[in-house]
Amino acid sequence: MTRSSIALAVLLAVLALLPLVGGAYALRLGTIACMYAVFALSWNIVGGFLGYPSFATAAFFGFGAYATGVLMTLGVPLPLALVATLITCLLAASVLGAVLLRLRGHYFAIASLSLVEVLREVVNNATDLTGGGMGLNIPLASNSSVLGDALFFFYAMWIVLALTAAMVIAVSASKLGFGLACIRQNETAANMVGLNTTLYKSIAFGLSACFVGVAGGIYAAWVHYIDPSDVFDILYSVKPIVMALIGGLGSPLGVVCGALVYLGLEEVVWRNYIQIHSGLLGLLVVLLLLFLPHGLVSLRTRLFRRKAGHA
Protein backbone atom coordinates (compact mmCIF):
# COMPACT_ATOMS: atom_id res chain seq x y z
CA MET A 1 0.00 0.00 0.00
CA THR A 2 1.23 3.46 -0.84
CA ARG A 3 1.27 6.29 1.67
CA SER A 4 -1.78 7.97 0.18
CA SER A 5 -3.75 4.70 0.42
CA ILE A 6 -2.87 4.47 4.11
CA ALA A 7 -3.90 8.10 4.56
CA LEU A 8 -7.21 7.29 2.88
CA ALA A 9 -7.76 4.31 5.20
CA VAL A 10 -7.05 6.50 8.23
CA LEU A 11 -9.44 9.16 6.95
CA LEU A 12 -12.21 6.59 6.58
CA ALA A 13 -11.51 5.17 10.03
CA VAL A 14 -11.80 8.64 11.53
CA LEU A 15 -15.07 9.16 9.66
CA ALA A 16 -16.41 5.96 11.23
CA LEU A 17 -16.00 7.51 14.68
CA LEU A 18 -18.47 10.29 13.84
CA PRO A 19 -21.36 8.79 15.90
CA LEU A 20 -19.26 9.21 19.03
CA VAL A 21 -19.34 12.98 18.74
CA GLY A 22 -22.40 13.91 16.70
CA GLY A 23 -26.18 13.69 16.86
CA ALA A 24 -28.78 12.97 14.20
CA TYR A 25 -27.88 16.04 12.14
CA ALA A 26 -24.18 15.14 12.07
CA LEU A 27 -25.08 11.59 11.10
CA ARG A 28 -27.26 12.80 8.24
CA LEU A 29 -24.39 14.92 7.02
CA GLY A 30 -21.98 12.01 7.52
CA THR A 31 -24.22 9.72 5.48
CA ILE A 32 -24.29 12.21 2.62
CA ALA A 33 -20.51 12.64 2.94
CA CYS A 34 -20.04 8.88 2.54
CA MET A 35 -22.43 8.85 -0.42
CA TYR A 36 -20.60 11.73 -2.13
CA ALA A 37 -17.25 10.04 -1.51
CA VAL A 38 -18.60 6.86 -3.12
CA PHE A 39 -19.65 8.93 -6.15
CA ALA A 40 -16.29 10.66 -6.41
CA LEU A 41 -14.22 7.49 -5.96
CA SER A 42 -16.33 5.62 -8.50
CA TRP A 43 -16.27 8.43 -11.03
CA ASN A 44 -12.51 8.58 -10.61
CA ILE A 45 -12.15 5.11 -12.15
CA VAL A 46 -13.57 6.20 -15.49
CA GLY A 47 -12.86 9.94 -15.28
CA GLY A 48 -9.49 9.81 -13.52
CA PHE A 49 -7.84 6.48 -14.30
CA LEU A 50 -9.30 5.96 -17.77
CA GLY A 51 -9.63 9.63 -18.74
CA TYR A 52 -13.16 9.44 -20.12
CA PRO A 53 -15.42 12.30 -18.96
CA SER A 54 -18.44 10.38 -17.70
CA PHE A 55 -21.78 11.98 -16.80
CA ALA A 56 -23.39 8.64 -16.03
CA THR A 57 -23.21 8.73 -12.20
CA ALA A 58 -26.85 9.86 -11.89
CA ALA A 59 -27.90 6.98 -14.16
CA PHE A 60 -26.24 4.39 -11.91
CA PHE A 61 -27.54 6.11 -8.80
CA GLY A 62 -31.12 6.24 -10.03
CA PHE A 63 -30.94 2.72 -11.39
CA GLY A 64 -29.68 1.44 -8.03
CA ALA A 65 -32.32 3.39 -6.10
CA TYR A 66 -35.12 1.96 -8.23
CA ALA A 67 -33.70 -1.56 -8.36
CA THR A 68 -33.49 -1.74 -4.56
CA GLY A 69 -36.76 0.14 -4.11
CA VAL A 70 -38.74 -2.15 -6.41
CA LEU A 71 -37.20 -5.27 -4.88
CA MET A 72 -38.09 -4.07 -1.39
CA THR A 73 -41.69 -3.35 -2.31
CA LEU A 74 -41.79 -6.95 -3.55
CA GLY A 75 -40.76 -8.04 -0.07
CA VAL A 76 -37.04 -8.67 -0.57
CA PRO A 77 -35.06 -7.72 2.56
CA LEU A 78 -32.69 -4.74 2.21
CA PRO A 79 -29.32 -6.57 2.31
CA LEU A 80 -30.41 -9.05 -0.35
CA ALA A 81 -31.86 -6.26 -2.50
CA LEU A 82 -28.55 -4.39 -2.26
CA VAL A 83 -26.53 -7.41 -3.34
CA ALA A 84 -28.86 -7.94 -6.29
CA THR A 85 -28.50 -4.25 -7.17
CA LEU A 86 -24.72 -4.50 -7.02
CA ILE A 87 -24.59 -7.46 -9.38
CA THR A 88 -27.16 -6.09 -11.84
CA CYS A 89 -25.46 -2.71 -11.91
CA LEU A 90 -22.03 -4.28 -12.48
CA LEU A 91 -23.24 -6.45 -15.36
CA ALA A 92 -25.48 -3.86 -17.03
CA ALA A 93 -22.81 -1.15 -16.87
CA SER A 94 -20.13 -3.49 -18.19
CA VAL A 95 -22.22 -4.28 -21.25
CA LEU A 96 -23.10 -0.61 -21.73
CA GLY A 97 -19.47 0.36 -21.23
CA ALA A 98 -18.32 -1.87 -24.07
CA VAL A 99 -20.67 0.07 -26.35
CA LEU A 100 -20.50 3.62 -24.96
CA LEU A 101 -16.73 3.74 -24.49
CA ARG A 102 -16.21 3.33 -28.21
CA LEU A 103 -16.97 7.03 -28.30
CA ARG A 104 -14.31 9.42 -27.16
CA GLY A 105 -14.13 12.88 -25.61
CA HIS A 106 -17.21 15.05 -25.94
CA TYR A 107 -19.12 12.35 -27.78
CA PHE A 108 -18.76 10.00 -24.86
CA ALA A 109 -19.71 12.76 -22.41
CA ILE A 110 -22.97 13.41 -24.28
CA ALA A 111 -23.73 9.70 -24.63
CA SER A 112 -23.22 9.11 -20.91
CA LEU A 113 -25.41 12.11 -20.20
CA SER A 114 -28.17 10.73 -22.38
CA LEU A 115 -28.03 7.48 -20.41
CA VAL A 116 -29.45 9.41 -17.45
CA GLU A 117 -32.29 10.81 -19.55
CA VAL A 118 -33.10 7.46 -21.14
CA LEU A 119 -33.29 5.68 -17.78
CA ARG A 120 -35.37 8.48 -16.33
CA GLU A 121 -37.88 8.17 -19.14
CA VAL A 122 -37.96 4.38 -18.85
CA VAL A 123 -38.69 4.63 -15.13
CA ASN A 124 -41.26 7.36 -15.77
CA ASN A 125 -43.13 5.16 -18.19
CA ALA A 126 -42.86 1.80 -16.45
CA THR A 127 -45.72 2.88 -14.21
CA ASP A 128 -46.73 -0.63 -13.11
CA LEU A 129 -43.33 -1.40 -11.68
CA THR A 130 -42.03 1.96 -10.53
CA GLY A 131 -45.09 4.12 -10.00
CA GLY A 132 -43.85 6.43 -12.76
CA GLY A 133 -43.92 10.13 -11.99
CA MET A 134 -45.95 9.45 -8.83
CA GLY A 135 -42.81 8.07 -7.25
CA LEU A 136 -42.25 4.93 -5.24
CA ASN A 137 -42.92 4.41 -1.54
CA ILE A 138 -40.38 2.08 0.01
CA PRO A 139 -41.12 0.01 3.10
CA LEU A 140 -39.18 0.90 6.24
CA ALA A 141 -36.00 -1.10 6.59
CA SER A 142 -35.74 -0.73 10.34
CA ASN A 143 -38.29 0.09 13.02
CA SER A 144 -36.00 1.83 15.45
CA SER A 145 -35.80 5.37 16.79
CA VAL A 146 -34.77 8.43 14.79
CA LEU A 147 -31.22 8.19 16.07
CA GLY A 148 -31.09 4.42 15.58
CA ASP A 149 -32.25 4.87 12.01
CA ALA A 150 -29.63 7.57 11.38
CA LEU A 151 -26.94 5.35 12.85
CA PHE A 152 -28.00 2.37 10.72
CA PHE A 153 -27.92 4.26 7.43
CA PHE A 154 -24.71 6.07 8.29
CA TYR A 155 -22.90 2.80 8.83
CA ALA A 156 -24.54 1.21 5.79
CA MET A 157 -23.25 4.06 3.62
CA TRP A 158 -19.88 3.98 5.36
CA ILE A 159 -19.47 0.29 4.58
CA VAL A 160 -20.21 0.96 0.91
CA LEU A 161 -17.60 3.72 0.99
CA ALA A 162 -15.04 1.42 2.61
CA LEU A 163 -15.72 -1.25 -0.02
CA THR A 164 -15.43 1.30 -2.83
CA ALA A 165 -12.15 2.62 -1.44
CA ALA A 166 -10.77 -0.91 -1.09
CA MET A 167 -11.80 -1.68 -4.66
CA VAL A 168 -10.25 1.52 -6.01
CA ILE A 169 -6.98 0.95 -4.14
CA ALA A 170 -6.86 -2.64 -5.40
CA VAL A 171 -7.51 -1.48 -8.97
CA SER A 172 -4.86 1.24 -8.88
CA ALA A 173 -2.22 -1.25 -7.76
CA SER A 174 -3.22 -3.94 -10.25
CA LYS A 175 -2.61 -4.84 -13.86
CA LEU A 176 -6.08 -3.43 -14.56
CA GLY A 177 -5.08 -0.05 -13.16
CA PHE A 178 -1.87 -0.08 -15.19
CA GLY A 179 -3.86 -0.91 -18.31
CA LEU A 180 -6.37 1.89 -17.66
CA ALA A 181 -3.48 4.35 -17.34
CA CYS A 182 -2.16 3.08 -20.69
CA ILE A 183 -5.52 3.64 -22.35
CA ARG A 184 -5.77 7.14 -20.89
CA GLN A 185 -2.39 8.10 -22.32
CA ASN A 186 -2.57 6.47 -25.71
CA GLU A 187 -5.37 4.13 -26.66
CA THR A 188 -3.94 3.22 -30.09
CA ALA A 189 -0.61 2.22 -28.62
CA ALA A 190 -2.33 0.30 -25.81
CA ASN A 191 -4.21 -1.78 -28.38
CA MET A 192 -1.00 -2.35 -30.30
CA VAL A 193 0.92 -3.84 -27.37
CA GLY A 194 -1.74 -6.49 -26.90
CA LEU A 195 -4.08 -4.79 -24.44
CA ASN A 196 -7.74 -5.70 -24.94
CA THR A 197 -8.94 -2.12 -24.56
CA THR A 198 -12.65 -2.91 -24.98
CA LEU A 199 -12.54 -5.43 -22.14
CA TYR A 200 -10.62 -3.10 -19.83
CA LYS A 201 -12.92 -0.17 -20.52
CA SER A 202 -15.98 -2.30 -19.98
CA ILE A 203 -14.69 -3.59 -16.62
CA ALA A 204 -13.82 -0.04 -15.58
CA PHE A 205 -17.32 1.18 -16.43
CA GLY A 206 -18.87 -1.72 -14.51
CA LEU A 207 -16.74 -1.08 -11.43
CA SER A 208 -17.49 2.62 -11.53
CA ALA A 209 -21.22 1.83 -11.57
CA CYS A 210 -21.78 -0.95 -9.05
CA PHE A 211 -21.14 0.86 -5.77
CA VAL A 212 -22.92 4.00 -6.95
CA GLY A 213 -25.91 1.73 -7.57
CA VAL A 214 -25.68 0.29 -4.05
CA ALA A 215 -25.41 3.82 -2.62
CA GLY A 216 -28.59 4.63 -4.57
CA GLY A 217 -30.27 1.60 -3.01
CA ILE A 218 -29.33 2.66 0.50
CA TYR A 219 -30.46 6.19 -0.27
CA ALA A 220 -33.85 4.88 -1.40
CA ALA A 221 -34.29 2.83 1.77
CA TRP A 222 -33.13 5.80 3.83
CA VAL A 223 -35.54 8.41 2.45
CA HIS A 224 -38.43 5.90 2.00
CA TYR A 225 -39.70 7.69 -1.09
CA ILE A 226 -38.08 8.24 -4.47
CA ASP A 227 -39.26 9.72 -7.73
CA PRO A 228 -37.53 9.89 -11.12
CA SER A 229 -36.64 13.59 -11.04
CA ASP A 230 -35.08 13.17 -7.58
CA VAL A 231 -32.78 10.18 -8.15
CA PHE A 232 -32.04 10.80 -11.85
CA ASP A 233 -31.02 14.38 -11.02
CA ILE A 234 -28.22 15.42 -13.37
CA LEU A 235 -26.52 17.15 -10.43
CA TYR A 236 -25.54 13.69 -9.17
CA SER A 237 -23.49 13.40 -12.36
CA VAL A 238 -21.92 16.82 -12.12
CA LYS A 239 -21.06 16.87 -8.42
CA PRO A 240 -18.55 13.97 -8.49
CA ILE A 241 -16.70 15.67 -11.33
CA VAL A 242 -16.45 18.88 -9.33
CA MET A 243 -15.34 16.91 -6.26
CA ALA A 244 -12.66 15.08 -8.22
CA LEU A 245 -11.43 18.37 -9.70
CA ILE A 246 -11.34 20.02 -6.27
CA GLY A 247 -9.50 17.08 -4.76
CA GLY A 248 -7.16 16.20 -7.59
CA LEU A 249 -7.98 14.10 -10.64
CA GLY A 250 -6.85 10.50 -10.43
CA SER A 251 -5.90 10.43 -6.77
CA PRO A 252 -8.29 8.35 -4.59
CA LEU A 253 -7.29 10.25 -1.43
CA GLY A 254 -7.70 13.52 -3.31
CA VAL A 255 -11.19 12.84 -4.60
CA VAL A 256 -12.44 11.75 -1.15
CA CYS A 257 -11.04 14.98 0.32
CA GLY A 258 -12.68 16.80 -2.57
CA ALA A 259 -16.01 15.19 -1.72
CA LEU A 260 -15.75 16.24 1.94
CA VAL A 261 -14.71 19.78 1.09
CA TYR A 262 -17.47 20.08 -1.47
CA LEU A 263 -20.09 18.87 1.01
CA GLY A 264 -18.74 21.30 3.62
CA LEU A 265 -18.98 24.22 1.20
CA GLU A 266 -22.43 23.16 0.05
CA GLU A 267 -23.74 22.94 3.60
CA VAL A 268 -22.16 26.17 4.86
CA VAL A 269 -23.27 28.17 1.85
CA TRP A 270 -26.77 26.69 1.95
CA ARG A 271 -27.20 27.46 5.65
CA ASN A 272 -25.99 31.04 5.48
CA TYR A 273 -27.09 32.23 2.06
CA ILE A 274 -30.24 30.26 1.33
CA GLN A 275 -31.41 32.78 -1.32
CA ILE A 276 -28.28 32.69 -3.44
CA HIS A 277 -26.69 29.45 -2.36
CA SER A 278 -26.22 27.81 -5.77
CA GLY A 279 -24.74 30.98 -7.27
CA LEU A 280 -22.31 31.38 -4.40
CA LEU A 281 -21.35 27.72 -4.43
CA GLY A 282 -20.67 27.92 -8.16
CA LEU A 283 -18.48 30.97 -7.63
CA LEU A 284 -16.51 29.20 -4.89
CA VAL A 285 -15.97 26.16 -7.10
CA VAL A 286 -14.73 28.35 -9.96
CA LEU A 287 -12.33 30.18 -7.63
CA LEU A 288 -11.02 26.91 -6.21
CA LEU A 289 -10.38 25.51 -9.67
CA LEU A 290 -8.76 28.74 -10.85
CA PHE A 291 -6.29 28.93 -7.99
CA LEU A 292 -5.82 25.23 -7.38
CA PRO A 293 -6.13 23.65 -10.84
CA HIS A 294 -4.52 20.38 -9.79
CA GLY A 295 -6.67 20.04 -6.72
CA LEU A 296 -6.04 19.68 -3.03
CA VAL A 297 -3.45 16.93 -3.53
CA SER A 298 -1.18 19.45 -5.24
CA LEU A 299 -1.15 21.56 -2.06
CA ARG A 300 1.44 19.36 -0.40
CA THR A 301 4.00 19.59 -3.18
CA ARG A 302 3.26 23.32 -3.54
CA LEU A 303 3.84 24.09 0.13
CA PHE A 304 6.88 21.87 0.13
CA ARG A 305 8.38 23.64 -2.86
CA ARG A 306 7.75 27.04 -1.29
CA LYS A 307 9.56 25.99 1.88
CA ALA A 308 12.48 24.66 -0.12
CA GLY A 309 12.59 27.98 -1.98
CA HIS A 310 12.90 29.91 1.30
CA ALA A 311 15.70 27.72 2.51
Added chain:
Amino acid sequence: MPEILSLAGVSRHFSGLQALRDVSLGIAGGEIVGLIGPNGAGKTTLVNTVCGVTPASAGTVTFAGRDITRLKPYQAARLGLARTFQIVQPFAEFSALDNVATAALFSQPGQSLKAARENAREHLAFVGLDGQADQPASTLTLAMRKRLELAKALAMKPKLLFLDEVNAGLNSAEVEKATALIRQLAAGGITIVMIEHLMKVVLNVCTRIVVLHNGELIADGAPRDVVRNPAVIDAYLGQQYAQRHGAHG
Protein backbone atom coordinates in the same frame (compact mmCIF):
# COMPACT_ATOMS: atom_id res chain seq x y z
CA MET B 1 12.26 -20.99 -44.76
CA PRO B 2 8.45 -21.35 -44.97
CA GLU B 3 6.25 -18.31 -45.37
CA ILE B 4 5.46 -16.59 -42.11
CA LEU B 5 3.12 -13.96 -43.55
CA SER B 6 1.08 -14.13 -46.68
CA LEU B 7 -1.44 -11.77 -48.20
CA ALA B 8 -3.81 -13.10 -50.82
CA GLY B 9 -5.72 -10.56 -52.93
CA VAL B 10 -5.89 -8.03 -50.11
CA SER B 11 -7.82 -4.84 -50.84
CA ARG B 12 -8.80 -2.02 -48.59
CA HIS B 13 -10.81 1.04 -49.40
CA PHE B 14 -11.81 4.06 -47.35
CA SER B 15 -15.20 4.87 -48.87
CA GLY B 16 -14.21 6.11 -52.34
CA LEU B 17 -10.44 5.84 -51.92
CA GLN B 18 -8.84 2.55 -52.90
CA ALA B 19 -5.83 2.39 -50.59
CA LEU B 20 -4.85 -1.20 -51.36
CA ARG B 21 -5.70 -2.99 -54.61
CA ASP B 22 -5.52 -6.76 -54.76
CA VAL B 23 -2.14 -7.11 -53.07
CA SER B 24 -0.69 -10.63 -52.92
CA LEU B 25 2.56 -11.11 -51.14
CA GLY B 26 4.42 -13.83 -49.26
CA ILE B 27 7.15 -13.18 -46.74
CA ALA B 28 9.45 -15.98 -45.59
CA GLY B 29 10.79 -16.27 -42.07
CA GLY B 30 14.11 -14.47 -41.57
CA GLU B 31 13.71 -12.02 -44.46
CA ILE B 32 14.34 -8.29 -44.13
CA VAL B 33 11.86 -6.78 -46.55
CA GLY B 34 11.95 -3.14 -47.54
CA LEU B 35 8.53 -1.69 -48.34
CA ILE B 36 8.92 1.40 -50.46
CA GLY B 37 6.78 3.67 -52.57
CA PRO B 38 5.73 7.31 -52.88
CA ASN B 39 3.67 9.07 -50.20
CA GLY B 40 0.09 7.83 -50.22
CA ALA B 41 1.03 4.57 -51.92
CA GLY B 42 -0.60 2.52 -49.15
CA LYS B 43 2.45 1.38 -47.23
CA THR B 44 1.14 2.25 -43.79
CA THR B 45 -2.33 1.01 -44.76
CA LEU B 46 -0.75 -2.33 -45.61
CA VAL B 47 0.77 -2.52 -42.13
CA ASN B 48 -2.51 -1.40 -40.54
CA THR B 49 -4.41 -4.02 -42.50
CA VAL B 50 -2.13 -6.83 -41.41
CA CYS B 51 -2.20 -5.65 -37.78
CA GLY B 52 -5.99 -5.41 -37.71
CA VAL B 53 -6.25 -1.64 -37.29
CA THR B 54 -8.02 -1.26 -40.64
CA PRO B 55 -9.16 -4.79 -41.57
CA ALA B 56 -9.05 -5.80 -45.24
CA SER B 57 -12.17 -5.10 -47.32
CA ALA B 58 -11.36 -8.18 -49.38
CA GLY B 59 -8.74 -10.94 -49.42
CA THR B 60 -7.10 -12.88 -46.62
CA VAL B 61 -4.05 -12.38 -44.42
CA THR B 62 -2.36 -15.47 -43.01
CA PHE B 63 0.24 -15.27 -40.28
CA ALA B 64 2.20 -18.33 -39.09
CA GLY B 65 -0.41 -20.61 -40.62
CA ARG B 66 -3.38 -18.82 -39.10
CA ASP B 67 -6.00 -16.65 -40.77
CA ILE B 68 -5.70 -13.27 -39.05
CA THR B 69 -7.77 -11.19 -41.49
CA ARG B 70 -10.46 -10.43 -38.95
CA LEU B 71 -8.40 -10.30 -35.77
CA LYS B 72 -8.37 -7.21 -33.58
CA PRO B 73 -5.03 -5.39 -33.12
CA TYR B 74 -4.49 -6.73 -29.61
CA GLN B 75 -5.11 -10.30 -30.80
CA ALA B 76 -2.64 -9.95 -33.66
CA ALA B 77 -0.15 -8.45 -31.21
CA ARG B 78 -0.43 -11.48 -28.92
CA LEU B 79 0.32 -13.80 -31.84
CA GLY B 80 3.69 -12.17 -32.33
CA LEU B 81 3.01 -9.33 -34.75
CA ALA B 82 4.65 -6.16 -33.51
CA ARG B 83 5.01 -2.75 -35.09
CA THR B 84 6.47 0.65 -34.51
CA PHE B 85 4.58 3.77 -35.54
CA GLN B 86 5.67 6.34 -38.08
CA ILE B 87 4.55 8.98 -35.61
CA VAL B 88 5.88 7.70 -32.29
CA GLN B 89 3.20 6.63 -29.85
CA PRO B 90 4.64 6.61 -26.35
CA PHE B 91 2.69 6.55 -23.10
CA ALA B 92 3.82 10.08 -22.35
CA GLU B 93 3.41 10.10 -18.56
CA PHE B 94 5.04 6.72 -18.02
CA SER B 95 8.77 6.29 -17.56
CA ALA B 96 10.69 4.72 -20.41
CA LEU B 97 10.81 1.53 -18.37
CA ASP B 98 7.05 1.37 -17.85
CA ASN B 99 6.49 2.08 -21.54
CA VAL B 100 8.36 -1.07 -22.42
CA ALA B 101 6.84 -2.96 -19.47
CA THR B 102 3.34 -2.44 -20.94
CA ALA B 103 4.36 -4.39 -23.99
CA ALA B 104 5.75 -7.29 -21.98
CA LEU B 105 2.78 -7.21 -19.63
CA PHE B 106 -0.10 -7.24 -22.10
CA SER B 107 1.28 -9.21 -25.01
CA GLN B 108 2.04 -12.34 -22.98
CA PRO B 109 -0.62 -13.88 -20.79
CA GLY B 110 0.10 -14.38 -17.10
CA GLN B 111 2.90 -11.80 -16.87
CA SER B 112 3.16 -9.93 -13.59
CA LEU B 113 3.99 -6.24 -13.53
CA LYS B 114 7.20 -6.95 -11.64
CA ALA B 115 8.39 -9.54 -14.16
CA ALA B 116 7.40 -7.23 -17.02
CA ARG B 117 9.53 -4.42 -15.58
CA GLU B 118 12.55 -6.69 -15.23
CA ASN B 119 12.00 -7.88 -18.77
CA ALA B 120 11.72 -4.28 -19.94
CA ARG B 121 15.10 -3.37 -18.49
CA GLU B 122 16.83 -5.83 -20.84
CA HIS B 123 15.13 -4.42 -23.91
CA LEU B 124 15.94 -0.85 -22.88
CA ALA B 125 19.58 -1.84 -22.53
CA PHE B 126 19.47 -3.45 -25.96
CA VAL B 127 18.40 -0.20 -27.64
CA GLY B 128 20.78 1.81 -25.46
CA LEU B 129 18.20 3.56 -23.30
CA ASP B 130 19.11 2.04 -19.93
CA GLY B 131 20.35 5.45 -18.78
CA GLN B 132 16.89 6.94 -19.40
CA ALA B 133 14.85 4.13 -17.79
CA ASP B 134 13.22 6.31 -15.15
CA GLN B 135 12.69 9.39 -17.29
CA PRO B 136 9.13 10.14 -18.45
CA ALA B 137 8.75 9.31 -22.15
CA SER B 138 7.66 12.89 -22.85
CA THR B 139 11.14 14.16 -21.96
CA LEU B 140 13.02 11.93 -24.43
CA THR B 141 14.41 13.23 -27.71
CA LEU B 142 12.87 12.05 -30.98
CA ALA B 143 15.74 9.64 -31.64
CA MET B 144 15.30 8.18 -28.17
CA ARG B 145 11.55 7.88 -28.61
CA LYS B 146 12.09 5.97 -31.84
CA ARG B 147 14.38 3.58 -30.00
CA LEU B 148 11.79 3.37 -27.23
CA GLU B 149 9.22 2.29 -29.83
CA LEU B 150 11.63 -0.37 -30.95
CA ALA B 151 12.22 -1.59 -27.37
CA LYS B 152 8.45 -1.69 -26.87
CA ALA B 153 7.99 -3.77 -29.99
CA LEU B 154 10.78 -6.14 -28.94
CA ALA B 155 9.31 -6.67 -25.49
CA MET B 156 6.35 -8.28 -27.26
CA LYS B 157 8.68 -11.09 -28.36
CA PRO B 158 7.58 -10.68 -31.98
CA LYS B 159 7.99 -13.19 -34.76
CA LEU B 160 7.42 -10.47 -37.31
CA LEU B 161 8.22 -6.82 -36.81
CA PHE B 162 6.96 -3.91 -38.90
CA LEU B 163 9.17 -0.84 -38.74
CA ASP B 164 7.31 2.20 -40.02
CA GLU B 165 9.96 4.80 -40.90
CA VAL B 166 12.13 4.28 -37.84
CA ASN B 167 14.83 6.39 -39.44
CA ALA B 168 12.75 9.39 -40.47
CA GLY B 169 13.91 12.54 -38.72
CA LEU B 170 17.16 11.04 -37.45
CA ASN B 171 20.64 12.37 -38.25
CA SER B 172 23.16 10.16 -40.00
CA ALA B 173 24.90 8.98 -36.83
CA GLU B 174 21.54 8.02 -35.38
CA VAL B 175 20.61 6.24 -38.61
CA GLU B 176 23.84 4.22 -38.39
CA LYS B 177 22.92 3.15 -34.87
CA ALA B 178 19.35 2.24 -35.82
CA THR B 179 20.54 0.25 -38.84
CA ALA B 180 22.94 -1.73 -36.69
CA LEU B 181 20.09 -2.53 -34.30
CA ILE B 182 17.87 -3.74 -37.13
CA ARG B 183 20.61 -6.07 -38.40
CA GLN B 184 21.06 -7.43 -34.90
CA LEU B 185 17.32 -8.12 -34.60
CA ALA B 186 17.23 -9.97 -37.88
CA ALA B 187 20.23 -12.02 -36.80
CA GLY B 188 18.25 -12.89 -33.68
CA GLY B 189 15.58 -14.54 -35.82
CA ILE B 190 12.94 -11.83 -36.18
CA THR B 191 11.46 -11.36 -39.63
CA ILE B 192 11.42 -7.66 -40.49
CA VAL B 193 9.32 -5.58 -42.84
CA MET B 194 10.47 -1.98 -42.95
CA ILE B 195 8.85 1.02 -44.54
CA GLU B 196 11.71 3.31 -45.41
CA HIS B 197 12.38 6.32 -47.57
CA LEU B 198 16.16 6.37 -47.16
CA MET B 199 17.29 4.24 -50.13
CA LYS B 200 20.78 3.97 -48.66
CA VAL B 201 19.36 2.17 -45.64
CA VAL B 202 17.07 -0.01 -47.75
CA LEU B 203 19.89 -1.14 -50.03
CA ASN B 204 22.18 -1.65 -47.05
CA VAL B 205 19.90 -3.75 -44.92
CA CYS B 206 17.14 -5.36 -46.94
CA THR B 207 17.30 -8.75 -48.58
CA ARG B 208 14.28 -7.96 -50.72
CA ILE B 209 12.29 -4.92 -51.81
CA VAL B 210 8.55 -4.60 -52.37
CA VAL B 211 7.22 -1.50 -54.12
CA LEU B 212 3.72 -0.12 -53.73
CA HIS B 213 2.22 2.53 -55.96
CA ASN B 214 -1.39 3.74 -55.78
CA GLY B 215 -2.20 0.75 -53.61
CA GLU B 216 -0.83 -1.74 -56.13
CA LEU B 217 2.19 -3.96 -55.90
CA ILE B 218 4.36 -2.88 -58.85
CA ALA B 219 7.63 -4.66 -58.07
CA ASP B 220 8.95 -7.34 -55.79
CA GLY B 221 12.43 -8.84 -55.82
CA ALA B 222 16.11 -8.51 -55.00
CA PRO B 223 17.18 -4.92 -54.21
CA ARG B 224 19.53 -4.60 -57.22
CA ASP B 225 16.82 -5.68 -59.67
CA VAL B 226 14.07 -3.59 -58.17
CA VAL B 227 16.00 -0.31 -58.31
CA ARG B 228 16.64 -0.88 -62.03
CA ASN B 229 12.98 -1.69 -62.72
CA PRO B 230 11.63 1.06 -65.06
CA ALA B 231 8.21 1.06 -63.41
CA VAL B 232 9.80 1.71 -60.02
CA ILE B 233 12.04 4.45 -61.40
CA ASP B 234 9.03 6.03 -62.99
CA ALA B 235 6.78 5.85 -59.95
CA TYR B 236 9.17 6.49 -57.12
CA LEU B 237 12.93 6.72 -57.56
CA GLY B 238 13.06 9.15 -60.47
CA GLN B 239 15.43 9.36 -63.41
CA GLN B 240 18.08 11.25 -61.49
CA TYR B 241 18.38 8.51 -58.92
CA ALA B 242 18.56 5.87 -61.64
CA GLN B 243 21.36 7.74 -63.43
CA ARG B 244 23.35 8.27 -60.26
CA HIS B 245 22.83 4.69 -59.22
CA GLY B 246 23.70 3.45 -62.70
CA ALA B 247 26.92 5.50 -62.72
CA HIS B 248 28.04 4.03 -59.41
CA GLY B 249 26.87 0.49 -59.91
